[in-house]
Amino acid sequence: MSEMVIETSNLTRRYGKKISVNNLNLHVPKGSIFGFLGPNGAGKTTTIRMLLGLIRPTSGQIRIFNQTLPKHRMQILRRTGSLVESPSYYGHLSGYENLDVIARLLKVPSKRIDEVLGIVRLTSAAKQSVKGYSLGMKQRLGIAAALLGNPDLLILDEPTNGLDPAGIHEIRALIKELPAQYGITVVVSSHLLGEIDQMATHVGIIERGHLLFQDAIEKLREQNSPKLLLQVDKPLEAKRLLQRAGLQVSMDGDILQMPNQGLAATEDVNRRLIQAGISVYRITEQSRSLEDIFLDFVDKEGSL
Structure with missing residues (x-):
């Protein structure tokens, strides 16, 4: 210590x-x-x-x-x-x-x-x-x-x-x-x-x-947990498919969001969607900045 x-x-x-x-x-x-x-x-x-x-x-x-x-x-x-x-x-x-x-x-x-x-x-x-x-x-x-x-x-x-x-x-x-x-x-x-x-x-x-x-x-x-954002042609179908595979998926409009679990997991998601006949337009990573984390702490304290 x-x-x-x-x-x-x-x-x-x-x-x-x-x-x-x-x-x-x-x-x-x-x-x-x-x-x-x-x-x-x-x-x-x-x-x-x-x-x-x-x-x-x-x-x-x-x-x-x-x-x-x-x-x-x-x-x-x-x-x-x-x-x-x-x-x-x-x-x-x-x-x-x-x-x-x-x-x-x-x-x-x-x-x-x-x-x-x-x-x-x-x-x-x-x-x-x-x-x-x-x-x-x-x-x-x-x-x-x-x-x-x-x-x-x-x-x-x-x-x-x-x-x-x-x-x-x-x-x-x-x-x-x-x-x-x-x-x-x-x-x-x-x-x-x-x-x-x-x-x-x-x-x-x-x-x-x-x-x-x-x-x-x-x-x-470490609290800066990155997310994957997926743009596909059939978002609802893609969401159901990934959830059936046991993956955690949410939607923001037509954009699918899920935790980023590394390159191999991202490749697996991409492969599943393509094999199901779903077109994948874009996969991007979104990270929260430390500023976001700090503001989360402050906002939580302010709401107590």
Whole structure:
């Protein structure tokens, strides 16, 4: 069983009568990129603030590095870097000078500044004034600041929010490097499944404070059950024929639908239809996207 960097037990946060996070049981494996996914207002930022000790849970427990919050808060935070909402910076100072201010507060040697600038690919812009940085560069500078303390855990709240496609690609590439090259476990929240799909190894889906799914992202992909769509000249006759053969078949208009069970099974279906004198015009595979699966989870939660 994988070692867990973050574990929460029935983590709950109420604001008056509103429950923002409801009995959350998170398990973030060491060395993973954990995508924390949910619509805006689902409870992601509230959860992250509790993990960082910025707000206290109403009830429940948090363990990070096998230590409890808030009892061991300082030990945990010394090993944790974070970027929550927009990074703060001094616009008139250079990228290097901004990091130097933080390095002095953290009592980090100045050589670490050059290291993190290299990690986030800002070395060439280190001496430029930050007010001239693009939004993506500012976001990377924020991640550099979060990495200054050489953390074992990095928590990023919507790090690609508001970025253009090039900026999103830069942040995504950077995040994907961190576990393999530097041994950092990353928790990254987003409301965009496409983003999480391209960089996460594990995913948790939250909606209205409830955790709807949590596992390796491959387990989510396994729910992407592909279907075969068949266009034939005699759809009703074809449906009856295939059902008599023990196959699961439904109809959408004149299109036959059935589970895709592989190439051999598809060839068998095609052969049965042709031998019965039914013309097969087209056989196509239809797969649900991860976006569809995500929306299924959210819709089910919304209908409860």
